[in-house]
Amino acid sequence: MLCLAALLGPRGLAGQDLVTAFGRYQLDVWRLEDGVRLAFTSNLVETRDGYLWLSSESGVTRFDGVRFAVFDGSNAPALRGRPRLQTVPLLEDHAGVLWIGSDVGLFAYQGGVMRPAALDTSLTIDQVNAALVDPGGTIWGVTRSGRVIRIPPGGRLHEVHGAITSYSGSSLAVDPSGDIWIAAGDRAVYRVHGDSLLPLAFPPGLLVDDPNRAYVTSDSTVWFGTRTALIALKAGRFRRIPLPDRGGLGALSTIQEGPDGRLWIGTHGAGLYLFDGERFQSFTAADGLSDDRVIEILRDRAGNMWVATRDGLNRFRRLPFQVLTRHDGLPAAMPGAMIGEPSGTTWLAPPTGGLFVGRLDSVSARFTAAEPVRNYDRVTALAPARGGGVWAGHLLGTVSRHLSGAAAAAPVAAGLPPVTEVLEDADGTLWIGTWRGLFRLRAGRRDSLTRREGLRDDFVHRLHRTGDGVLWVATQTGVVRSVDPAGERFEPVPLPDGSANRAITLFEAPAGTLWLGSAEGLTRVTGGRPAFLSLAAGLPGRWVGSGNPDAHGHLWLGQLGGLTRVNLAELLAVADGRATTLASVTTFRALDGLPGGDPGAWPHPWTFTDPAGRLWVAMGHGIVVTDPAQAVADASPPPIHLEEVWVDGAPVPRTDPLVLAPGARRVELRYTGVDLTDGPAVRFRHQLEGYDTTWTDVGARRTVSYTGLPPGTYHFRVTGRAGRGDWHPAGASLALVVEAPLWRRTWFIAAALLAAAATLWTLHRARLQARTDAIREERTRLAREIHDSLLQGFGGISLQLHAVAARLPLAAGERSAMDRVLQLLDGTLTQARAAVWDMRLPGGATLPLAVEVEAAAARALAEGPTAVTVTTQGRPRALSPACHSEALRIVEEALANVRQHAAATRVTVMLAYGWRRLECTIADDGRGFDLAQDGRRPGHWGLLGMRERASRIGARLGIATRPGQGTTITVAIPYRLGWRERLRWPRAED
Template sequence: MHRRAHFDRLRAIVLVCFACAALPLAHSSAQSFDNLGHQEWSTENGLPQNSIHQIFQSRDGYIWTATEGGIARFNGSGFQAFSQEDNPAFTTNDTCCITQDAKGALWVGTADGLVQYANGAFRHFTLGDGQITIEALAADNANLYILTDSGILVENGDKFTPLPLPSNISPTAIAQASNGALWIATATQLFEYSDGSLKQISSGTEPFANPIQSIGSLHGNAPWIMTRSSVTLLRSGHPRTLQTSRDLPNTRLQSFLEDARGDLWIGTSSGLFVVSKNGGPAEIEPALGANSILSLFEDSEGDIWVGTETAGLHILRRQNFHTLPALSEHVITAVAQSTDGAMWAGTNGDGLDRWQSGKTQHYSASNGLLSDIILALAPGSNGSMWVGTPDGLNHIEGRKIDSYTAADGLPDDLIRSLLVDSDGSLWIGTRRGLAHWKNNAFTIYTEATGLKSNLIGSLVRNAQDPQALWIGTLDGISRLRDGRITTYTTNDGLSGNIITSLLEDSAGTLWIGTKGSGLSRSTPNGFISMQRADLPRSIDSILEDNAGNLWLSSTHGITRVPRDTLIACGTSTSCNPHPEPYGRADGMPTEEASSIGHPAAWKDTAGLLWFATRKGVAITDPNHLSEDRIPPPVVIESFIVDDATIASSSTEIDIPPGHTRFAFAYAGLSFAAPSKVRYRYILEGFDKQWTDAGSRRTAYYTNLPPRHYRFRVQAANNSGGWNEPGAEIGFYVRPAFYRRAWFILLCLALLAAIIVLLYRLRVRRLQRQFDAVLAERNRMAREIHDTLAQSFVGVSVQLELAAQLLAQSHVTAAHEQIDRTRAYVREGLAEARRSIWDLRAITAQDTLPTRLTRLADQTGTPQLQINLTIGGTYRPLAPGVETEVLRIAQEALANVTRHAQATRAAIDLRYHSKRLTLTITDNGRGFDTTNTTLPANGHFGLQGMRERAEQIGANLAVSSVPGQGSTVTLDAPIAAEKGIKTP
């Protein structure tokens, strides 16, 4: 017990020390310098070197740092360093300064000339003989000015010419004025250079004790002048000088900044100091300690950047929340303010603390509390406080602590919530029901009297209906009025039945927080769910500020949402009530708010909001919130195709075919809360709608079809302001050659050509088939004409002869003639069969001379004598050729028999070395060979002969003179392989 009391005394001393600083902070505006978040980076985080000589923000939003190890570009997440190790434009890593000209080019001053960064590429410029040392850079709307150890140079294209100045002026510092003029300082004087003229600006404090080492611009185009021991502000003709050992610590001054609020920041060799615009002494910024401060810069969001000599880069962000350091290691369960203005905080195992007016008082089990675990607080009268613990109820009034337990009539010792009523009575929520202590007696309400659950949570008195008490339970919300209990659940419109928090706002609306089911509210007709995806699902506490905003705490931070806008939007996904989330980036000690006790949040009499968390209290002033309403710049940092980075371009990028993986790295350049920057993107030509990427900074696509695309990305800062134009990059994925229009057209043309070719081949095949059928029909017609018809003619002639012999009573001769006729018939039948079945094979006994001899014998009659002559050496011909020659001879003799009325005919068959000639002559009446009407009159003999001659490649000549007979000559080639042409 003695050791615990000693610990409590030590703890009280610490709390007193912190309370003296914490109370003024808690009840002041958020402008306090103590309410600053701090973050630092060094070489371990990607900086090329820890000496930061200048910090600069380019117009695209990047933060640039000049170090002795090169320059670095920061996007809020990481650094990209540029130095001579990876870029030949840097001939040295020692850099001093950075600026940007009117065309957007970035200029870097180094120990060996200038480096220009434009269109993604670096370029080196040498000044003079290369021995010139650059000390500072400045740029206006037309020119770039370079301060060197030998004067000021002006950039003119690729040339650098001296700025014409009087010979008695030796510049020591330059800076750009807000009006576009150039300020030039010497060791003792300040000048303004504009349009070629130079005029002196009086500081009103000359002479300076030390030479001027740097100058800059204040708000309103007023200059400031700094020496190693003083800073002079030349504002409105009333100079103000801050002197070391008088207004500032006795240390060397190295950098200066007036921020957007008007506060003055002075970097020294022994730390960073700040002077409020409202006056007062300089205060040291404890986050920087005694580090030597080389450079200061304020970005577009109001963040203060600090460059040190050995400790790298730092940022000071104004935060909306602060905490009490004395409670930072405690799990806070409940907070409340007593009627005397004191703030009370209960913890989970570390007792109860009360502080007021710089004094603190600690309560624990050692000095009267029933338990060191505090579950509920409720302010009583006269500055007293009711305290609920797991072991009973305490009442603290001054130094007196009273205790109440189940032995005194409580339904249970575990007290979960407390509410002091307007009549001074006390409502006590336990795990076994609700107790009402009035006139030193307890009235108990449980499930037996109408509650649906005995586990009582938050309690609130209905201001619109003072007779009604709202009770949060694990099974809905109950209303106690006139001793009767009515319970409402999800069946009555609530979003959930596990009630965790209650608030009646200034308009009389009851807001109900649930566990896992979001928010609900009361209406004149009952309850309505307000569950939304952009609000917490589990709500541990609800507060309303003086502006009508609701503050919802959860295990994932605190969310502020305008009450009226939320009511108007309801649960509509198309309506945005613009909720604002807060977390560690906003100064909260942790994002996990406490859900152990009641009340877990409190609005004090000054309007400050206190939230219990698992690492102390989070305090905010809703009337002085730092809100960033400027949408963050968005940049596409890299476009990667199959692991190869594509150089950025203002025109459409052409991507060759065959690539499958595409990645876009982008960044929203907001430094107030980089972790809370949200992104959405769309790939026009592929995506149908925007993709909500959250805080992810890379988009991936695979297997994009060949076409034109445009990737667009937008970003929103921690205040929800979206940069609608965003950033974009266009590219064209070229198709493979087999997917190009010319190739497709060529393929279509080839396909059409193939179809036409196949069609023509089909037509040709059908034509050949038709020609073959027609040829076969013609052949059959010729065969029938030359075999059956001739045979019938011969039979007819023989029968006529037989008839004449019988008429003359030559019976014996008639019998012989009939026998000969019978032989003709048999031979005609054989010829018909050979023609029909195309029996073209012949034997050696059935050669062309033999067949011609038989033909001559069959055709000859007593009235027609036929003489056959065969000459030359016999040469066998193809069977088809011999058959065609025989048929031509047969047709010629048939014509002689039927039409010539000849008495003699001669057949001459002659074999030559390569040709065969057949000549048939007669002494008949002849005919006119020019007569073309013969086929029309049914005479097809000559036409058939010509067709047969053509089939075997022979020449057929027919000559005749009327009255002088006729001659048929056939000239055919002799070739064993030659046969009838077949289709």
């Protein structure tokens, strides 16, 4: 289980005022209460998966931009049993392994597993204090005793020849040639060239006191840090740069090159310095740094500067803007209205009162008061003056002009209602908007213009003159425009439905297209059809207080809490109806370094563009300046990682696939998106394929749980994006297999079904057996009754007839008839006894079918005119008793029909034995019949009986006949009953 500290945000955002440093960085701070447990010495390492690693008490800490995860003896088995362990994350090698130094040896972390790195037993007592990896992948390190070691990729540890004497430093650096520089303290610097350790000789007279840091910048300069100075070595020449004197507290502790090439210098007690090659800028705990004792500095891949101190972790986030606050010299916390002159002079009118004039640059502000601070008569309108300077309108109804460096001028207008807006024309005409109408000062004359001259109402909000000479006036309830150049009369301008009437700003973008910004959105007044754009059009907010087009086709809108950049062509397309929403919208908020707060409606304006094209914006708590060509935030998606899996409240090893045993009720997945610049702004969505039908957008939440997943195979996917970027194309994924309980597994269900089928089959066989036994009992009873009654009676009749025949003197013809009767009676008795025997002993031995067919033909057609022939084809095969019996009965019935109805002269019986069945054909040359009618005549059941017998044994019966053409009966008889016929056959054959 990882020890996680979930943060609502760094300490730098807790207050209303933005903490900035060096003009271009925002400071965020994390301390112990935020989950940071820094050790006395803490290296900082950024790994390729995006995480930041730092030392902690008896372990290491990993940071993803929001949460700190601590690895110690409680969750890393390799660290157990070592409560006072000193650990230092050293480096990440080319294979992605994080190397961690400790006082008991080296550890390696990769793929979520920490293990001891068994390289050399001596490292368990000789700690590696500093290490680096060179461009070739070789790891270099310096131990506490001064040994220099190297580990080539995939090789063994090798000790460099030579030794460092009086080693007290902890710093290595590699230059572009591959040489290693080691600052060893006590005036000693070493260079590893090839496999040799060589001391560096400093020029005589160069003061080098205890060099403890070595660093190589991008221009190949080698820097050494000492207690009192920086020493630069480039092209064989040394340069010593003294550090600012801080009373012995300013000894250098670390060096790091910033993204702009300037050096960041940490000290042991004087905070930070930023060195541009000529001068030092200072930033200390008094400015917001967590502590003045700096341990380590790291520049991450995004250009952020991370500073570890004895009391916290500091992030200096490089901003897309340069920020100026009161700390940098602004005369008030809220700048208010702002006018920038082409000469570089800037005028500020804070809402708290006063008027200030001065100059701004990217790092500082210098202002003096042009008017004293009088809140009761504060400046409520500010406008550029023709020829330089500004016009200032006041709450008590005065308007005055101010020039830079000149004494305060007397008001040019007084006794007016509260002034809301001032505008000067090219001819010197001054327009003054007030709470009670519009005033015009021209040639010493003051005219009042109100609703009588066409204004919508007398409360003037904004004035603007477009390039075509039209004066536009926005009042409380609408917009009007002048109908004559002198502005004597005005006419109303219709606004689209849904738009607000109260203007906060009027601006042109592009020239000839006038826009009105209000609390409800953005309205196009002229330059195309009237149109209203707000949230539905893609704006991130309704309120629009300023608008500035840049030279790159974008429009910058001042909105509540920040700035919004839109593509101007897209904006016009939406206004024209050629598009439905804005596609390219970039928002900048407090996390992007904007100095918080929202400006009020007055005084105005708050923005200007300088001759260099830079945009200056007065925000609620400072001024930002940006180059529109460079203010493009990185919106690439952050790396997405699935960090932990918990099942029923306990962590489990993360395997892929993850197999959940039967009975597991709740699975929880913890994931993250690593963004060291703006972690809280990362947004996530996830989907459990096989369970969820669509992606679920969960905002900033970094955990998801599922309860009661049905057995099956699932695939969990999570992806994320930066606040205004695209979704990560791959994200992180994990296969889950929820095992079914025994009674729900496929083989168990199959076995249960087979057992049930066997049980049903057994019950069915038992039922059939019971039916068979009942039928056998009934057949036995019938056989007994036939034997005891009919057979006995017919037997007596036969005896009596034989006796009569023996005693009576019969003529030859009569004797012959009597013999036939006796023969027929004897044959009938024989068949009856056979039938009784068969009923008692079904399935007994029988004669071959051909023999029985010949006997049946002789009986049926004896003494008649019909000749009969029985032939056999194929090798005779035995039929099952049921098939044998029914086949014989069908032949007997067919021959009986021939005798009774056909009047045939010849009958042929053919027994053809095939591979699977016997085909029996009975063909006569008799009169034939109409099968459709004669087969259904009442009282004629022979054909029906044959069909029923054939059906019982699964045989196919065919009859071919026509009147006058004889009859052919064919029956295809199986050798044994099929399983369906056996279920229907009421006799037990086995």
